[in-house]
Amino acid sequence: NAGVTQTPKFRILKIGQSMTLQCTQDMNHNYMYWYRQDPGMGLKLIYYSVGAGITDKGEVPNGYNVSRSTTEDFPLRLELAAPSQTSVYFCASSYSRDRGPFGTLHFGNGTRLTVT
Amino acid sequence: GENVEQHPSTLSVQEGDSAVIKCTYSDSASNYFPWYKQELGKRPQLIIDIRSNVGEKKDQRIAVTLNKTAKHFSLHITETQPEDSAVYFCAASRGGGADGLTFGKGTHLIIQP
Numbered sequence: 001n002a003g004v005t006q007t008p009k010f011r012i013l014k015i016g017q018s019m020t021l022q023c024t025q026d027m028n029h030n031y032m033y034w035y036r037q038d039p040g041m042g043l044k045l046i047y048y049s050v051g052a053g054i055t056d057k058g059e060v061p062n063g064y065n066v067s068r069s070t071t072e073d074f075p076l077r078l079e080l081a082a083p084s085q086t087s088v089y090f091c092a093s094s095y096s097r098d099r100g101p102f103g104t105l106h107f108g109n110g111t112r113l114t115v116t
Numbered sequence: 117g118e119n120v121e122q123h124p125s126t127l128s129v130q131e132g133d134s135a136v137i138k139c140t141y142s143d144s145a146s147n148y149f150p151w152y153k154q155e156l157g158k159r160p161q162l163i164i165d166i167r168s169n170v171g172e173k174k175d176q177r178i179a180v181t182l183n184k185t186a187k188h189f190s191l192h193i194t195e196t197q198p199e200d201s202a203v204y205f206c207a208a209s210r211g212g213g214a215d216g217l218t219f220g221k222g223t224h225l226i227i228q229p
Contacts, residue, residue, distance in 0.1 A: 031215055040125070042205060042219040043160070050215070059117075059218075090159065094214035103150055105214045107159040 001026050006091050006108035013081040013115045021076040021111050023091030031094045032074040033058075033105070034066065036087040043090065049074055050096065081115045088112050118143040120208050122220030130228050135196055137223045139206035140188040146208040149182060149189045150217070154203045163204075164191070193225075201227045 004025045013019055025032065034046040045058030049068040063085060065077040074093075078085060091108040119142040129135045141149075150165035166173045166180045166189065173180050177196075182189040193200055204223045209216040 033214075040221060042122075042221040044219075045217070048215065092214075096213075096215075103148060103165050103213050104162045105150075105152075105160075105217070107161070109159050 003027065004091055004093055004106050004108035006089075006111050008111060009109065010112050011114070013078075013113065015081060015083065015115060017081050018077070018079050019081065019113075021078075021089055021091070021113075023074045023076070023108060024072050025074075025091075025093040025106070026072065027093060027106065028071065029093035029106070030071060030096050032068065033092045033094075034064070034074070034076045035090045035092065036060065037090060037110075038087050046076065046089075078113075083115050086113060086115045118146060118208055118210070118216075118218040120206060120218050120220040122206050122223055124223060125221065126224045126226070128226040128228055129196055131196055131198065133196055135193045135200070135225055137191045137204055137206070137225070138188060139190070139208075139220050140186075141208040141218075142187070143208070143210055144184075144187065145210040148209045148211070148213060149180070150207050151178075151180060151191050152205045152207065152219075154205065154222075156202070160205060196225075196227050198227050198229065201225060 007022045030051045033048040035043040044060045047066040049055045089111045092105045122139045147168035152160040153163045154160040179192045206220040207217045
């Protein structure tokens with residue numbers, strides 16, 4: 001299994017540009033998440049999904065959108081990039097309580113995004 | 117919502133000594149407390165977790181303790197080694213699992229040779 005795969009690894013955007021961060025997992029996890037990590041601030045939840053067709057806001061959703069058309073894919077969309085969105089973005093997945101070991105978040109390798 | 121405080125932000129110990137990282141949480145309904153390790157430039161990875169019906173859990177050189185009354189939990193690493201150098205994150209959730217996790221801000225553990 002490849003686990004959780006994120007692309008791209010690095011990206012530089014100009015203010016106002018748009019982009020999509022891709023995330024796919026091959027572990028048949030039904031839960032998927034997007035986190036952002038800023039220096040000294042831990043991990044903040046942006047959006048999450050409990051299954052195909054279902055998404056919910058996390059702690060810091062403003063400026064982002066997500067979709068979940070399949071179990072495997074959970075892309076994160078930035079519509080109008082702002083300097084405040086400079087961060088490292090991690091996608092993660094997990095089982096739901098009835099499907100397997102519920103506690104473990106499996107993270108991708110991250111996308112380092114700079115907005116200038 | 118839940119608030120997780122983590123201390124210290126940086127911890128430097130001599131190789132072979134023990135290291136202790138402490139976290140407090142605010143939501144008395146929280147029942148799941150994992151610890152993640154993140155090496156420089158890598159993804160966070162779960163190293164140990166504890167649920168609210170247990171007071172202590174050990175896995176080789178690492179252990180986690182939980183005090184529900186005081187709402188704090190701690191990570192203990194014994195006989196530290198260079199490969200223990202990393203950032204460690206505590207987290208808490210009320211759902212018993214990975215959804216709804218609130219993370220602390222992290223502790224940078226430095227192992228001095």
